[in-house]
Amino acid sequence: MNLYQSLGYLxxxxRLRRLSEAFLAEINRAYQNEGIDFDASWFPVFYLLSKNDALSIKELSEQIEVSHPAASQLITNLxxxxxxxxxxxxxxxxxxLVTLTETGRKLLEQILPMWEAINKAMTELIDxxxxxxxxxxxxxxLENEFRSISLSDxxxxKLASNLKSAGDE
Structure with missing residues (x-):
């Protein structure tokens, strides 16, 4: 058991960030291997725009669950x-209203088969x-729990309870 595994919830x-970074690096490597100039961080915007002709930055930020400034920054980059x-x-x-350009639509055509291959590869790996x-x-x-309960509270x-218990002794 390594250090991270031994420390549990602490x-x-x-661990989730490390897993996410490793996963995204592999996905980006797969795009590179196929000669496709696409970054995995763009996926949510491209996916939503592949399903909608146009979306506002507010709609994008709400659907990908990031702040409006973060969505705006991503859109500016794109x-x-x-x-x-x-x-x-x-x-x-x-x-x-944000829409894909002709260049963006051509890139989308290239990445659609990648998305299918990623989904199949991950399904095989998980299965x-x-x-x-x-x-x-x-x-x-876990996401639902975090939406319903404030972990910081x-x-x-727990801290207050521990202090109270220590004071009772």
């Missing part, structure tokens, strides 16, 4: 690469181990 965030464009919404001048099959349901359950309550 390093859960670090604009600078000529992959998306934005225009003021005809109905509401405050909204910017090879019974514990791994529980990964996505477990992540969903729970920790504070």
């Amino acid at each position: 390093v859960l965030g670090s 604009k600078n690469r000529g992959l998306v464009t934005s225009a003021t919404c005809a109905d509401d001048g405050r909204r910017q 090879s181990d019974s514990m791994s099959k529980q990964l996505l349901p477990a992540i969903t359950a 729970l920790i504070s309550n």
Whole structure:
């Protein structure tokens, strides 16, 4: 058992971040191996725009569950690469509607088979181990718990409870 495994929940965030970084690095390597200039961090925006003609930055930020500034920064990065464009919404001048450019649509055509291959490869990898099959349901359950309970408040309550118990002794 390595250090991270031995520390349990104390390093859960670090382990998840390490796993995420390793996963995304492998995905990016797969794109590179196929000669596709695509970064895995762009996936949520490309996926949503593949299913919708146009979305506002607010809609994108809500659906990918990041802050508006983070979504705006991602869109700016994609604009600078000529992959998306934005225009003021005809109905509401405050909204910017984001769409894929022609270059973005051509890139989407290249990456759609990659997404299918990634999904199949991950399914095969996960299906090879019974514990791994529980990964996505477990992540969903943990995400739901974090939405319903403030972990920081729970920790504070545990600290207060421990202090109270120590004072009673």
